[in-house]
Amino acid sequence: xxxRFAALASAAALGTLGLGLTAAPAHAEGxxxxxxxxxxCDNVAVCSAxxxxxxxxxxxxxxxMIHRQAGPDAPLQVSLVLQPPVDDPAPEGETTVxxxxxxxxxxxxxxxxxxxxxxxxxxxRLTPAQxxxxxxAVRNGDTLALTRGGDEVGAFSLAGITATLLWFxxxxxxxxxxxxxxxxxxxxxxxxxxxxxxxxxPATSQAGLPTAVPRSITQRSEIKDCDVDFGAASDxxxxxxxxxxxxxxxxxxxxxxxxxxxxxxxxxxxxQVRRAVFPNTPGAGEEQAGELMNISYDPETRTLSNxxxxxxxxxxxxxxxxxxxxxxxxxxxxxxxxxxxxxxxDDWPSVWKAQVK
Numbered sequence: 001x002x003x004r005f006a007a008l009a010s011a012a013a014l015g016t017l018g019l020g021l022t023a024a025p026a027h028a029e030g031x032x033x034x035x036x037x038x039x040x041c042d043n044v045a046v047c048s049a050x051x052x053x054x055x056x057x058x059x060x061x062x063x064x065m066i067h068r069q070a071g072p073d074a075p076l077q078v079s080l081v082l083q084p085p086v087d088d089p090a091p092e093g094e095t096t097v098x099x100x101x102x103x104x105x106x107x108x109x110x111x112x113x114x115x116x117x118x119x120x121x122x123x124x125r126l127t128p129a130q131x132x133x134x135x136x137a138v139r140n141g142d143t144l145a146l147t148r149g150g151d152e153v154g155a156f157s158l159a160g161i162t163a164t165l166l167w168f169x170x171x172x173x174x175x176x177x178x179x180x181x182x183x184x185x186x187x188x189x190x191x192x193x194x195x196x197x198x199x200x201x202p203a204t205s206q207a208g209l210p211t212a213v214p215r216s217i218t219q220r221s222e223i224k225d226c227d228v229d230f231g232a233a234s235d236x237x238x239x240x241x242x243x244x245x246x247x248x249x250x251x252x253x254x255x256x257x258x259x260x261x262x263x264x265x266x267x268x269x270x271x272q273v274r275r276a277v278f279p280n281t282p283g284a285g286e287e288q289a290g291e292l293m294n295i296s297y298d299p300e301t302r303t304l305s306n307x308x309x310x311x312x313x314x315x316x317x318x319x320x321x322x323x324x325x326x327x328x329x330x331x332x333x334x335x336x337x338x339x340x341x342x343x344x345x346d347d348w349p350s351v352w353k354a355q356v357k
Contacts, residue, residue: 035160
């Protein structure tokens with residue numbers, strides 16, 4: 001358990017984290033790298049791609065994001081996100097930036113309005129028509145630069161953008177259709193695939209829950225190795241999932257920005273102890289059993305959430321939701337960002353999505 005925590009706590013280990021968590025799931029594409037671009041498509045063919053500012057691996061100077069839902073009427077959505085200089089205050093009010101392609105002003109995009117977003121960055125959101133025009137204009141270029149007041153504030157490699165968008169088209173069944181981003185044709189675009197349906201279990205009273213961890217749990221070998229005084233921990237979680245089934249989330253290892261919890265199930269008296277199981281995306285390898293990182297449980301929605309931070313500012317890692325069906329936890333949502341480049345959680349790509357009823 002300690003080894004896993006150390007690996008996840010280190011930004012240098014993120015490549016391993018990303019590869020381990022993003023193995024291509026069945027019925028979903030997962031993540032791929034196309035030269036300078038990272039892309040992801042989930043099981044309902046929602047696709048996102050990211051071109052990061054040129055620089056060191058863990059810099060976060062900004063990024064270009066291309067997003068597209070599946071379905072015949074879903075447009076391309078392009079956003080340009082710029083971090084303010086470190087010696088300037090957080091952005092206040094609108095600012096104007098210009099797009100430059102390979103040293104020349106980009107036709108039709110001479111002045112773009114960037115507005116502050118909720119994460120302390122400037123963001124340009126192109127309209128659907130602008131987004132398609134932007135993609136058409138830059139996809140055969142080498143470098144896109146953004147300038148503000150004559151000074152360059154971002155530079156992004158375009159190597160791989162065409163292959164990325166072709167992958168979008170292929171995944172969303174758009175090749176040869178009127179809505180293809182790259183390879184258009186006369187065919188009618190396909191409908192969006194349906195998300196799997198997960199039925200949450202019935203609501204269960206939380207009255208009369210125990211307040212202390214029973215000996216049946218404290219004497220387990222994995223708990224004996226914990227380095228947290230879970231008896232005094234404010235983040236100890238005890239919840240009733242169903243009549244006769246209790247969830248115990250016992251804080252076990254803690255670092256600067258991550259806490260690993262031992263995740264166990266028992267009967268009402270603390271007996272029949274077994275590890276709680278949390279499935280990964282189908283095809284993505286072994287399920288997670290017995291431990292999760294940075295968790296919360298909502299008994300009203302029967303939803304357990306976790307957030308694996310790969311570094312303290314929370315710009316990379318994975319975040320997942322599982323719903324209790326009355327018999328088991330089922331994955332209903334997972335987003336992840338394998339690159340530590342300043343992308344806020346709101347912009348992370350989806351790799352799995354279910355419809356919860």
